[in-house]
Amino acid sequence: MPPRPKPPSTSPDSPFHIPTRKPVPHEFVLDALAAAAPRTNPMFGCLAVYVGPKIVLILRNKPAPDADNGVWLCTTEEHHEGLRREFPHMRSVRVFRKKVTGWQVLPVDAPDFEEAALHACELILARDPRVGKLPKPRRRKTAIRPAGLKRT
Numbered sequence: 001m002p003p004r005p006k007p008p009s010t011s012p013d014s015p016f017h018i019p020t021r022k023p024v025p026h027e028f029v030l031d032a033l034a035a036a037a038p039r040t041n042p043m044f045g046c047l048a049v050y051v052g053p054k055i056v057l058i059l060r061n062k063p064a065p066d067a068d069n070g071v072w073l074c075t076t077e078e079h080h081e082g083l084r085r086e087f088p089h090m091r092s093v094r095v096f097r098k099k100v101t102g103w104q105v106l107p108v109d110a111p112d113f114e115e116a117a118l119h120a121c122e123l124i125l126a127r128d129p130r131v132g133k134l135p136k137p138r139r140r141k142t143a144i145r146p147a148g149l150k151r152t
Helices: 027-032 077-086 113-125
Strands: 039-043 046-051 054-060 070-074 103-107
Touching: 027 054, 027 113, 054 113, 070 113, 103 113
Parallel strands: none
Antiparallel strands: 039 046, 046 054, 054 070, 070 103
C-alpha cells in the first residue's frame, strides 16, 4: 500500500492553509438566545437557528454586495404586517426572486440592525407565535428500481 499523503498545513503562513470553520455570522444573536438552548445547522451557505422543534432564524453574512445579509426571520405572510410595525426595515428576502416570501430579513445595513435583531431574540424567547415554523419533514430517499421490478 502506498504511503498516505501528508495533510495540508493548517498554519496561517502556509500557502495551502485550509480554514477549519467559517466564523458564525452575527454571533451576538446566539448569545442573546442562549437561555433557549438554540441549536444550529448549516443551510443555504448560512446558519439556521432552531429553538425547540422550530426553525426561527437564519444568520447570513456573505461577501458584499449582498442585500440579503442580516438576520432572516422565519414567519408566514399573515404575520408580516404586525412584525413590520415592530421592525420597520424588515422586508422579504430577495434571493428567492419572489415579491413576498415567508422569510423576512432584518438587513445588516439597516441603521437599527443590532437593536432589531435583539428584539427578534426577545420575541423568540417569549415564544411569540409569529416567529418560527416547524420544518417540513424530510422525504425518505427511495432506491431507484429498474423498470419491471416490483416492490417486495
